[in-house]
Amino acid sequence: MSKKIRFIQGNEACVEGALYAGLDFYAGYPITPSTEIAEHLSERLPQVGGKFIQMEDEIASMCAIIGASLTGKKVMTATSGPGFSLKQEAIGYACMAEIPCVIANVQRGGPSTGNPTHVSQGDINQARWGTHGDHAIIALTASNHQDVFRITVDAFNLAETYRTPVILLFDEVIGHMREKLVIPEKGEVEIVDRLRTSVPKDVDYHPYLPREDGRLPMSDFGGEHRYNVTGLFHDMWGFPSNNPKIVNDLLRHLVDKIDNNVHTITRYKEHFLEGAEYIMVSYGSSARSAIHLAQNRRNKGEKIGVLELQSIWPFPTELVKEKCANAKAVLVVEMNMGQVLAQVKAAVRNPDRVFLVNRIDGKLITPTDIKQLLRVIQGRGV
Amino acid sequence: MPVKDYLRERFFPHMWCPGCGHGTILNALIHAVEGLGLNKNEIVMVSGIGCSARISGYVDFHSLHTIHGRALTFATGVKLSKPNLKVIVPMGDGDALAIGGNHFIHAARRNIDITAIVMNNRIYGMTGGQFSPLSGPGVKATTAPYTTIDSSFDVVQLAKAAGASFVARSTAFHVKEATEMLTKAITHKGFSVVEILSQCPTHFGRKNKEGDAVNMLNLYKDNTAKLGSKALEEKPHLIPRGIFVDSERPEYCEEYDKIIAAAMKEKAS
Numbered sequence: 001m002s003k004k005i006r007f008i009q010g011n012e013a014c015v016e017g018a019l020y021a022g023l024d025f026y027a028g029y030p031i032t033p034s035t036e037i038a039e040h041l042s043e044r045l046p047q048v049g050g051k052f053i054q055m056e057d058e059i060a061s062m063c064a065i066i067g068a069s070l071t072g073k074k075v076m077t078a079t080s081g082p083g084f085s086l087k088q089e090a091i092g093y094a095c096m097a098e099i100p101c102v103i104a105n106v107q108r109g110g111p112s113t114g115n116p117t118h119v120s121q122g123d124i125n126q127a128r129w130g131t132h133g134d135h136a137i138i139a140l141t142a143s144n145h146q147d148v149f150r151i152t153v154d155a156f157n158l159a160e161t162y163r164t165p166v167i168l169l170f171d172e173v174i175g176h177m178r179e180k181l182v183i184p185e186k187g188e189v190e191i192v193d194r195l196r197t198s199v200p201k202d203v204d205y206h207p208y209l210p211r212e213d214g215r216l217p218m219s220d221f222g223g224e225h226r227y228n229v230t231g232l233f234h235d236m237w238g239f240p241s242n243n244p245k246i247v248n249d250l251l252r253h254l255v256d257k258i259d260n261n262v263h264t265i266t267r268y269k270e271h272f273l274e275g276a277e278y279i280m281v282s283y284g285s286s287a288r289s290a291i292h293l294a295q296n297r298r299n300k301g302e303k304i305g306v307l308e309l310q311s312i313w314p315f316p317t318e319l320v321k322e323k324c325a326n327a328k329a330v331l332v333v334e335m336n337m338g339q340v341l342a343q344v345k346a347a348v349r350n351p352d353r354v355f356l357v358n359r360i361d362g363k364l365i366t367p368t369d370i371k372q373l374l375r376v377i378q379g380r381g382v
Numbered sequence: 383m384p385v386k387d388y389l390r391e392r393f394f395p396h397m398w399c400p401g402c403g404h405g406t407i408l409n410a411l412i413h414a415v416e417g418l419g420l421n422k423n424e425i426v427m428v429s430g431i432g433c434s435a436r437i438s439g440y441v442d443f444h445s446l447h448t449i450h451g452r453a454l455t456f457a458t459g460v461k462l463s464k465p466n467l468k469v470i471v472p473m474g475d476g477d478a479l480a481i482g483g484n485h486f487i488h489a490a491r492r493n494i495d496i497t498a499i500v501m502n503n504r505i506y507g508m509t510g511g512q513f514s515p516l517s518g519p520g521v522k523a524t525t526a527p528y529t530t531i532d533s534s535f536d537v538v539q540l541a542k543a544a545g546a547s548f549v550a551r552s553t554a555f556h557v558k559e560a561t562e563m564l565t566k567a568i569t570h571k572g573f574s575v576v577e578i579l580s581q582c583p584t585h586f587g588r589k590n591k592e593g594d595a596v597n598m599l600n601l602y603k604d605n606t607a608k609l610g611s612k613a614l615e616e617k618p619h620l621i622p623r624g625i626f627v628d629s630e631r632p633e634y635c636e637e638y639d640k641i642i643a644a645a646m647k648e649k650a651s
Contacts, residue, residue, distance in 0.1 A: 025463050046645035051462050051638060056488035060455035063448065067428070067459025070446065071467070075459075093449050221426050221444040221460060222467050228390075228439050230447035239393055239439060240447075 004183040010174040011036035013145040013181045014078070014104055017152025019044060020183070021191055024073035027053045027064035029083060032116045033172040034106035037078035058083035062090035062103070069099045070229065072194075072220030074156055078104035081114055084123060084130065091165050092131030093231045095254060097238075098163035098208070098216060100194060102155045105167060106175040107284075109362050118362030119172040121284055124339035127167045128313050134251060136258035138265055139167040139313040143287040145181045148174060150189065151267065151310055157192035158265060162257055163216055169312060171335070173285035173364050194218050197225065208250075209236040214257050259314050266319055267310035272298050276305035278374065279324050280357075281344050282333035283309040286365050290333045293367035293374075304374075312340065320347040329377050330354045335365055388412045388422065390442050397436055399507075401595030403554030403580030407472070407501050408437055410557050410578075414564035425468045428457040430482060433508045433582075434474035434501040443470075451481030454489045457496050465495070465635035468568060472499040475516035476506050479535050483515070490544035493572045494634035498546075499564070500537050500575065503582035511585030522589040538626050541575040548574035549627040553602035554581060556623065563625065572633050579606075579621075 028038040045052045055061040065075035084105045107123050109115025127139040142151040159166040197217040199205040205225040219225040228238040233247045272294045282290040287308045297304045307323050324330045332341040338356045345351035357373045359365040398404050425443040429435035431450035438445040448456045453471050461469045478500045506512040513523035518534035541549045548570040552560040567574035581598035607614035609624030
């Protein structure tokens, strides 16, 4: 059978990935530049017996998917800057109550209403720390539609594996750009379903008692096990508790289950990194320009490459340190005021040799933008 | 099934103050569920934040204690994703109609098959006695030391206007009546709202010199009258109790099933 080949927007590639991963339920609210995700899912989900609901606001959308996840469904919402801000409290709830869900944030310029129809990567730190309190989070990104598809599938897999919200940090250029997508055959890409409890009926089930491997098998609402779910610190039954040991243990569990698995969660790509003296660390649509430049300069014999990050949180500190160990300079290419830059500086041995190449005016950063700074760093003049 | 089998005794005693009306509402609710002979596995109770919201922890149903004001949105996700479940959403007055006001009217507009209970004590109890959108003018609260100037919502009128297809009001004094209304609300297909006035002697009663729980309950007896009663006709200033709306309107989950059928048919053709 010939492969299904499409020429589509990035937002639709995300939809294809979500459906491939087994999405059952989507709740959303229209917002540029993510709206196409909702539009396509409103058409596609009912065709496969899934449910789509347009809620009254962004908060309601986030909460509705959490409710649906508890009945055993694979769930998702999509948004952009202002909507992502509104969703933060409920994202924290999903962290605390350990409820799998996927949130796509197709980034636009901020703060506030900002630059709705133009590109930005300004929500990197918001994805990490947008909700209050200590917690861990998984955030993924991609720079082309094949990867958008793949990373969306991964987002569902990781959400179900770690019982956590997973954030897809796309951007306006990726969301709206059209390019080719080859949809894999069923079975070609691994799909992870959530672990469900084997505790039989009438035996006490502890929804929040981690197994030895840290995982917590779930039981669907409507099933044989009735338990409590809360955003308060809670004991193994899910019942509220402020017992210091319970509070301490739960918070550590929430952070450790993700941060201790950074190696398993890390996703990245190398482009021309072999023997590279100058390394560009980039992600999302910025990475396209970085890769383009690296290709051109390599053709001219320059030793330059790109480390493309596809997982931003938990930040792959060890990976960045290792890959950049022999670089004369590291250029972080991103469309914000240096949000990943700070992480890279903290990761490498020589932070003074890490430079920011950014663009924050709503225009996609170009290979020429990067080249101009590269020349200065290389001592070749302006 | 004995009523106590619907409770999680492990988590008692409950955290409500002595004299609080919320325990009485829990009692009415359990009796309604018991009377209907519902399977505990088929019931999901979703609540928000506040004194009222703790009710979900004490019942032996699937229970979801969520964030402030958003209980109905979580409940919408539960119900639409698994429509065979009975979804009951108890809320406080602040939870339902201040921070949650938008969700309240939209759930009513959709007529999704959820039972919303507004446990109205006209005060924010858990935070120590601030006025709510149901306090009304002339009330003393910790954030209204000179009395409130805010008008209150009429829950019944609001729910009616927003499209709820079952709307009723009772009080913690009229337990049998409240139980009957809850029974009807749970059975009703569509969005149902039951407002139950609930005394808060600790905060509202003390600040507003309404006395102890018994005095406050007596006030519910004296200040309310049954819909269509002679008492209400003679004293129209009394708060009416009863069933204000009981109508049939297309239910959201059933309508969505039609969308699925149409989408599948279109795809197949």
